Amino acid sequence: MTIDARRVIADLRELDRLTGGPDGARRVCWTKEWLRARELLRERLEDVGGVAVAQDEAGNLWATLPGDRDGTVAVGSHLDSVPNGGWLDGALGVMAALEVLRAAAADSHRHTAALVDFADEEGARFGRSLFGSSAVAGTLDTRAIEGLRDAEGGALGEVLAEHGVDLERTTAATARRESLIAYLELHIEQGPVLEGEGLPVAAVSGTFGVERYRFSFDGQASHAGTTPMDMRRDAGLAAAGTALAVEQIARRHEGVGTCGRVDLEPGIPTAVAGRADLLVDLRHAQGEPLAAMLAETRAEAARAAAGRGCSMSDSELWRIEPISFDGRLVTAALEAACTGRALPSGALHDAAEMARHLPAAMMFTSSTRGISHAKEEDTPEPDLERAIDAFGRLALRVLRGEVLG
């Protein structure tokens, strides 16, 4: 029995019919629609036969198909979506993993196969992304998140309890990784690179490191009509100059740099901004150029501030080191993809958390116009088929022990 990519696409269409619609996917974690998605997954898993399904302490769903070799190879992603999300983000990897289990069920002399559907990868309701996978990786700090509330004021702990998850005990999910020898994930690229190169599928070499900072500029709020240009201390223009510098810095280092939010105070058209808060997100696949990008951004922000009589300070919002996937798995993914292309992932994925402790790798399929986290998210069906097929071949080789030895 081999991989049937058309069956995976049919499962995805059915999932979309149940939990999507004209406004996009509605599978926000810890909601009824998310439970409905898992219900479909459980129904499909029952049909495979011989699969044991369980939810771990962090709400991750594990479906295990025993093998006759030691060790477990996990394949998966996440069923949860952002509000008005796309039909493929996360769901593709879970449904492809389901197909891997189907194919593995007919295969002998292999490791145990485990499908994992990680809980709350998106963090759409409470703002903490990679919830389930970081619990398994042991990087979830429950103290830091116990105070989180959703937009309606619902407390994280109470909402989790409704879903059979005790926030205090989520760290016990780390036990799940003890038997794991590899983690594999198929995902859409969520960017325009593969489409631009005309490639349906590629290996992923690792995930970008991220330095996310708030740069604050303090000048002097003053009247837009009465303050001559040469007597201004305009914090907003210092931020504007910094945003343009970030773009040049990112280009120079072949990374990415984004200023997606800026807040001016008092923030009215009739006042020079006395304060500006600029959020800067810098990413690079390698640590050294990433550090250089941050240092240069600091220097340019200080220069922009000084040039306008403003002061500048910065504070770290979030950071993660670049993560390289396992070399043997990346090579095998390249072989399976047959496109000779490996690219780093600019977005974060559950695989980045898993890669902290075990050999992990990902494959990407193309994203139409690079759009994701939106109802327009799509991938041409021929690309989906090629990618599901290639990912299935990779997973079956790893399950047979042909890659990691």
Add this chain to the structure above:
Amino acid sequence: MTIDARRVIADLRELDRLTGGPDGARRVCWTKEWLRARELLRERLEDVGGVAVAQDEAGNLWATLPGDRDGTVAVGSHLDSVPNGGWLDGALGVMAALEVLRAAAADSHRHTAALVDFADEEGARFGRSLFGSSAVAGTLDTRAIEGLRDAEGGALGEVLAEHGVDLERTTAATARRESLIAYLELHIEQGPVLEGEGLPVAAVSGTFGVERYRFSFDGQASHAGTTPMDMRRDAGLAAAGTALAVEQIARRHEGVGTCGRVDLEPGIPTAVAGRADLLVDLRHAQGEPLAAMLAETRAEAARAAAGRGCSMSDSELWRIEPISFDGRLVTAALEAACTGRALPSGALHDAAEMARHLPAAMMFTSSTRGISHAKEEDTPEPDLERAIDAFGRLALRVLRGEVLG
């Protein structure tokens, strides 16, 4: 009897004691504190003797002291303040006008003197500034403002009714200007120019014209991690480039140009901005350079947009032509100031509305560090004395018919 500047300062201190405090002035129009301020003014006017006090259809307070020459010279400003405002903005002009009435009461062979305290110059509660003076000038469009509500949802019409003002009948206030032959106003500069030049008082030559526009940039929202720099259509950077261009344009034309607010969408640190709305406020004392500033801003915005694959559109938010005050009155104000300095006003004032129909002029006194609309607003007492004295001399000359003949 002549002008007693110290009495004016004492009146201002008493007003501040009653309606100000550690958080600044609390005289927002159509509130109890504003009524308390008017109560103090009415008490002081009673002490003058021979003064008839009335509220017009737009809520403006008129205190009239009959003269023996035809025509009425109005002197005034506004008692209302922004929330947490300063003690001098508006109040200085009203209390100085009170002193003019005191001095005029002892004077014979003069025009009728009228103190006017315009209602809602600031527009702090409903967002429509110059309310009372524009009603008198006939430029208040009641249809356009009848739907306004305050932050608590209170309807403009209902709040006005509580203060004896029928929104439908405000236009009847235009009758007030029939007898007027001149309008004079003393105000703080609200900018740093006079302080910078070491001058306590100056004549005001007119008010800046204003072109206030929204520039909207449409690009493509995309993932901050997965979208390579050369595949972005970043609307936020187009806005940043435009803001920096506005600064250069304003400098080149010796006007002022401000970008005090920008809104990015989706407005999160992990997404390239697909849309940016930039509010641009351009001001100049002359119409021709102001028009050039707008044209150049449009061209630079279009260039910034095109350079990043964005589209650009602009829409007018508000505009007013530059207004020149009456030449004879400005000359007399220069003589009274004895500093040889006349400067245009970058801020709008009730005088700009009055100047549409009759000879008007203003005088400015210095503003410490140029700060206004804040509790820190201040003017050194010696400057206040010089300015009140100079303004009083100007007003008495105009009342005696020595300036307009």
